[in-house]
Amino acid sequence: MTTTENQTKPGESKIAAAETGEGRQELQLRKDISTKEMLRGSGAVLRMSEAEVASLAGVQSEDQTMIINMGPQHPSTHGVLRLMLELRGETVLRCKPVIGYLHTGMEKTGESLSYLQGATNVTRMDYASPLNNELVFAMTTEKLLGIDQDIPERAVWIRMLLSELNRISSHLLFLATNGMDIGAVSMMIYGLRDREEVLRFFQKVTGLRMNHNFIRPGGVAADLPAGWRDEVLKLLESLPKRLAEYEILMTGQPIWRERLQGVGVITRDEAIALSATGPILRSTGLSWDLRRDMPYLRYDKVQFDVIVGSFGDAFDRYSIRLNEIRESMKIVRQVLEAMPQGDYRIQDKKVTPPPRGRIDESMEALIHHFKIFTEGFKVPVGEAYVAIESPRGEIACYIASDGSSTPYRMHVRAPSFVNIQSMPLMMRGGLVADAVAVISSVDPVLGEVDR
Amino acid sequence: MTTISGGVVDDVRFVAKTDYLKQLAALRDEGFEMCVDLTAVDYLTHPGRVLPADVADTVALERFEVVVNLLSLSQRRRVRLRVQVAEANASIDSAFDLYPGTEAMEREVFDMFGIRFEGHPDLTRILMPEDWQGHPLRKDYAQGNIPVQFKGAAS
Numbered sequence: 001m002t003t004t005e006n007q008t009k010p011g012e013s014k015i016a017a018a019e020t021g022e023g024r025q026e027l028q029l030r031k032d033i034s035t036k037e038m039l040r041g042s043g044a045v046l047r048m049s050e051a052e053v054a055s056l057a058g059v060q061s062e063d064q065t066m067i068i069n070m071g072p073q074h075p076s077t078h079g080v081l082r083l084m085l086e087l088r089g090e091t092v093l094r095c096k097p098v099i100g101y102l103h104t105g106m107e108k109t110g111e112s113l114s115y116l117q118g119a120t121n122v123t124r125m126d127y128a129s130p131l132n133n134e135l136v137f138a139m140t141t142e143k144l145l146g147i148d149q150d151i152p153e154r155a156v157w158i159r160m161l162l163s164e165l166n167r168i169s170s171h172l173l174f175l176a177t178n179g180m181d182i183g184a185v186s187m188m189i190y191g192l193r194d195r196e197e198v199l200r201f202f203q204k205v206t207g208l209r210m211n212h213n214f215i216r217p218g219g220v221a222a223d224l225p226a227g228w229r230d231e232v233l234k235l236l237e238s239l240p241k242r243l244a245e246y247e248i249l250m251t252g253q254p255i256w257r258e259r260l261q262g263v264g265v266i267t268r269d270e271a272i273a274l275s276a277t278g279p280i281l282r283s284t285g286l287s288w289d290l291r292r293d294m295p296y297l298r299y300d301k302v303q304f305d306v307i308v309g310s311f312g313d314a315f316d317r318y319s320i321r322l323n324e325i326r327e328s329m330k331i332v333r334q335v336l337e338a339m340p341q342g343d344y345r346i347q348d349k350k351v352t353p354p355p356r357g358r359i360d361e362s363m364e365a366l367i368h369h370f371k372i373f374t375e376g377f378k379v380p381v382g383e384a385y386v387a388i389e390s391p392r393g394e395i396a397c398y399i400a401s402d403g404s405s406t407p408y409r410m411h412v413r414a415p416s417f418v419n420i421q422s423m424p425l426m427m428r429g430g431l432v433a434d435a436v437a438v439i440s441s442v443d444p445v446l447g448e449v450d451r
Numbered sequence: 452m453t454t455i456s457g458g459v460v461d462d463v464r465f466v467a468k469t470d471y472l473k474q475l476a477a478l479r480d481e482g483f484e485m486c487v488d489l490t491a492v493d494y495l496t497h498p499g500r501v502l503p504a505d506v507a508d509t510v511a512l513e514r515f516e517v518v519v520n521l522l523s524l525s526q527r528r529r530v531r532l533r534v535q536v537a538e539a540n541a542s543i544d545s546a547f548d549l550y551p552g553t554e555a556m557e558r559e560v561f562d563m564f565g566i567r568f569e570g571h572p573d574l575t576r577i578l579m580p581e582d583w584q585g586h587p588l589r590k591d592y593a594q595g596n597i598p599v600q601f602k603g604a605a606s
């Protein structure tokens with residue numbers, strides 16, 4: 001073999017330099033390349049602005065790749081998610097989730113709403129699990145007020161009951177939409193039917209199917225209505241039979257397994273690096289659930305299992321959610337037994353309006369009521385961050401207070417917003433049809449992504 | 452620095468902007484595997500915020516504050532870093548090399564506050580349209596009665 005002039009001496013970082021049509025190309029050793037450059041070259045995320053993409057229109061590329069747009073109007077994008085997909089044939093190379101179509105500035109709006117009104121704002125973020133949003137907002141406010149340990153037991157257990165039922169309804173919605181995306185359309189009808197039964201209970205308790213504004217700083221808005229226990233028992237009775245049906249309909253079905261197994265795989269290290277939480281993190285085999293690992297409310301008093309997967313694929317995420325419904329039912333059953341008597345909101349005149357009867361007979365009570373609902377209550381200066389486990393992962397609220405009756409800054413750490421980042425990685429190398437399965441298995445709620 | 456409110460222990464640390472990446476790397480080696488949240492606060496109209504006594508002398512308050520929440524899955528701990536960012540030079544190093552999951556959060560902070568993250572692979576607007584002017588979560592960004600800024604729309 002004759003020596004060439006491009007041969008490198010040992011220890012030199014430049015491996016080869018070749019004259020190409022685009023100038024001199026130098027290859028570098030892996031250790032000399034930063035993560036950022038690596039990701040630019042071989043990452044799964046398509047980092048290209050819309051203007052750049054538009055300028056490519058009509059360009060005939062020799063490498064047979066093309067960039068196509070999926071969404072924002074597409075039945076399987078769960079709202080208004082848009083994906084820029086770089087394809088070679090039917091294989092997805094890179095993709096970029098484009099969001100913001102549902103952005104309504106809720107964090108900015110939150111700065112002009114009092115702490116009592118704030119719950120009506122946050123409940124509209126993740127509209128599939130509104131009670132968890134209200135819960136995290138109320139808990140953050142209570143922490144700032146310093147009353148987070150004084151919430152009456154009954155209020156705490158009511159919150160747990162509603163939070164778990166909301167997890168059930170949210171996961172049932174996931175089963176419905178996941179089924180629809182994969183092509184099991186009957187599952188969509190079944191899932192929505194069962195979710196509706198849970199929502200009917202919410203309507204009895206809070207007056208509304210969604211966007212309840214029921215969990216408020218200091219407790220909950222009202223006590224549970226008469227006969228609530230029977231309603232919950234009816235739910236707990238009907239659901240296991242239905243879940244068994246879904247196991248037959250989907251879990252054991254070869255087409256379903258073929259469509260999901262090995263699709264959208266993510267490893268544990270990747271999930272941690274991308275800050276993914278909830279079922280995505282658990283599907284990689286990591287047992288992490290804030291309810292158990294950093295208990296809030298009274299989750300340390302109830303027994304339940306944290307469901308984990310082993311392959312990190314779409315099938316694991318599906319079965320985790322299906323089985324989390326069973327775990328939530330286990331918790332609900334324990335809540336039914338443990339539900340204490342007592343107040344449903346804190347008897348602290350600062351945050352609690354006077355009872356309706358008192359307003360008729362006392363001028364002071366009338367003024368007090370008026371002040372609370374017009375001015376709101378003042379919250380001490382400070383910052384607080386509280387995180388809880390929503391059906392989609394860690395939902396957290398960061399409030400900075402300047403001592404007035406509205407938050408100075410209200411930030412919600414939305415699990416879907418962060419989880420969406422793992423989509424390009426899961427889709428890389430898969431088919432376009434699998435991209436649909438991946439979106440579905442991440443289960444994003446775009447109201448929460450865009451806020 | 453540790454503040455205790457209602458039995459919940461919050462580990463809050465004030466970090467100088469120049470030390471930010473070094474501190475993050477040290478904390479990651481300490482076992483904080485996940486950067487769970489990154490956001491910012493604009494303290495334009497509330498400059499005299501209360502600081503804990505032990506850092507009150509050493510921290511120079513600025514208009515912006517970047518707030519980073521790290522989570523240790525192995526030790527079940529959280530730590531919150533607060534970094535002051537001056538208005539005149541509204542930029543800070545990107546944590547992307549250490550925690551790739553901060554990509555979208557840093558883009559959101561850039562979009563909403565106009566704080567630049569040096570070394571971010573794709574620092575573009577994420578929620579607002581690409582040609583939007585202004586940064587909505589800044590305190591001097593007016594609420595209501597904003598002229599329509601969409602492409603091709605009559606304003």
